[in-house]
Amino acid sequence: MKAVVITAQGGPEVLEVRDVEPPELSTPNSIRVKVRAASLNRADLLQRRGLYPAPPGDPQDIPGMEFAGEVEKLGSNVTQWKTGQRVFGITGAGAQAEYVVVPANNVAEIPQNLEWPEAGAVPEVFVTAHDALFTRANLQARENVLVHAAGSGVGLAAIQLARASGAKVFGTSRTSEKLERAKPFGLSGSFTAGTDPLALVSALKTWSGDRGVDVVLELVGAPNLEANLQALAQKGRIVLVGMTGGSLAKLDLLAVMQKRATLVGTVLRARSDEEKGLAVSLFAKQVVPLLKSGEVVPVIDSVYKLADVCEAHRRMEANENFGKIVLVI
Numbered sequence: 001m002k003a004v005v006i007t008a009q010g011g012p013e014v015l016e017v018r019d020v021e022p023p024e025l026s027t028p029n030s031i032r033v034k035v036r037a038a039s040l041n042r043a044d045l046l047q048r049r050g051l052y053p054a055p056p057g058d059p060q061d062i063p064g065m066e067f068a069g070e071v072e073k074l075g076s077n078v079t080q081w082k083t084g085q086r087v088f089g090i091t092g093a094g095a096q097a098e099y100v101v102v103p104a105n106n107v108a109e110i111p112q113n114l115e116w117p118e119a120g121a122v123p124e125v126f127v128t129a130h131d132a133l134f135t136r137a138n139l140q141a142r143e144n145v146l147v148h149a150a151g152s153g154v155g156l157a158a159i160q161l162a163r164a165s166g167a168k169v170f171g172t173s174r175t176s177e178k179l180e181r182a183k184p185f186g187l188s189g190s191f192t193a194g195t196d197p198l199a200l201v202s203a204l205k206t207w208s209g210d211r212g213v214d215v216v217l218e219l220v221g222a223p224n225l226e227a228n229l230q231a232l233a234q235k236g237r238i239v240l241v242g243m244t245g246g247s248l249a250k251l252d253l254l255a256v257m258q259k260r261a262t263l264v265g266t267v268l269r270a271r272s273d274e275e276k277g278l279a280v281s282l283f284a285k286q287v288v289p290l291l292k293s294g295e296v297v298p299v300i301d302s303v304y305k306l307a308d309v310c311e312a313h314r315r316m317e318a319n320e321n322f323g324k325i326v327l328v329i
Contacts, residue, residue, distance in 0.1 A: 001098035002329070004096040004309050005062060008047070009050035009217070012314050017306055022099040028076040029078060030103055031101070033069040034098065035067045035068070037117050037326055039058075039124065040326075043269060044096075044313070054092050057092070059091040059094040062097055062210070064096030064097065064100070066092065066095060066125075068086075068087070068122070068123070070085065071087055080104060086109065088108060088123045089108065090102075090268065096309065097329070104294030107280065108283060108288055118300065120325035121300050122298045125156070126298075127160035130157075130282065130286065132158070133217065137237040139165060139215050140224055143168070143214035144167070144169075144213045144215070146217065147162070148193075149172070149173060150173045151173045151322045154219060155217070159186045162186065163186030168188055170188065170254070186300070193220075195243075200231065201205055208233075212233030216232065216239065218242070221243040221247055221293065223245045224247040232259050233270055235261070235262075237262045239265075239266060240263065240266065301325050303327075304325065304328070305326050
């Protein structure tokens with residue numbers, strides 16, 4: 001089969017599309033999927049550089065954490081799927097290839113209204129956003145939500161899911177252009193991130209009527225921690241999902257205590273198959289119907305052929321994308 005292969009640690013130039021042996025079913029509870037589309041994530045860039053190895057048991061030299069395709073082969077214990085069914089799902093690595101093997105509970109059925117590139121843009125970001133907002137932060141209707149990196153794949157998914165739940169959403173981004181593009185997806189307020197993150201606090205107080213924000217979805221990391229705490233409402237929750245801006249920050253414990261705040265760290269990739277299966281199950285029950293109705297939609301920045309994977313990586317590395325970068329296979 002054709003697959004994207006990391007030939008060495010380094011820049012996009014170390015990626016090659018090569019012929020490799022297709023993966024075989026690993027357990028009686030696994031399935032093999034003929035991949036039609038697979039999206040890029042920041043973890044793929046880090047894996048390429050040797051900074052974020054794939055979990056044990058997943059391919060170390062083939063990136064790709066999400067995919068859409070057709071069930072091609074079933075393990076002997078699998079009864080919930082049939083060959084030919086359209087599914088999308090998550091994996092630790094290996095999705096940027098013609099075939100991928102995953103546990104049967106790590107996929108969900110694709111709504112008929114989604115074409116392959118759209119379906120490939122969904123799983124990782126919508127599962128991550130849904131898990132962070134509702135499982136980790138217990139977001140409720142009419143609460144205020146702050147989403148950092150609003151133009152990213154996870155950010156745009158979170159904005160839409162929060163809006164659909166009846167929450168009010170404020171977003172940040174490094175460019176005003178991305179914030180303008182994000183507004184139709186559910187932003188009611190926004191702030192262009194700059195060198196002084198604390199300037200965000202004043203904007204949030206005005207937007208929330210001095211109430212503060214109940215939930216912060218943090219995709220940038222350390223530079224925002226102090227502002228997040230200052231902007232947080234009583235009993236507010238900060239969910240740490242990404243750290244593109246760095247991981248080391250000073251934490252004012254008194255502020256955490258006074259606001260009775262909760263800080264939650266979460267990562268999807270390193271979870272067990274059972275934990276991933278639970279997150280996908282909740283996604284299938286609560287998010288897929290919204291995708292089917294069109295209340296939430298995948299946001300695609302660009303679509304590349306597998307042979308052009310180096311260009312796709314360069315676009316993401318330059319932070320040029322708004323939404324998902326998709327590879328069609």
